[in-house]
Amino acid sequence: MRSIQRRIVAPVMLTMLVAVCGAAERRWQSGVWRETGVTRQMLDFGPGASPFGGPTPAPTMRAMADVRTYVIETDDLRLELKDVVPVGRRSIDVTAGGAATFAIEKNTVYVRDPDGKEHRLRLTRKVLKPQP
Secondary structure, three states, X not given: OHHHHHHHHHHHHXXXXXXXXXXXXXXXXXXXXXXXXXXXXEEEEOOOOOOOOOOOOOOOEEEEEXXXXXXXXXXXXXXXXXXXXXXXXXXXXXXXOOEEEEEEXXXXXXXXXXXXXXXXXXXXXXXXXXXX
């Protein structure tokens, strides 16, 4: 029984350690918030939801969600971000023209709010600005 617990606990602890170390190694950058927006969208989720649009045997569940969009700019980069949250819940409070601290990891952008809390947003578009 003890060896089974060790086989389960050890990988879980290793995964947690890697996640914590990964957060500390992010390459943080500075930019400026340029735009924010919000739209409402009906989303399918749960059993039967299919990203491929085909028929599914189980019924899907639907819910209204806020789709929040953000734009961060640096001297050489423009990032367009998206976050889907339940209606009425804010993801991160930003002000156009305010300072932004962020780190990019593949299709995810981690953003720090003024209190230092990290928020995970989806990168929808990354545009390199032409250099003069």
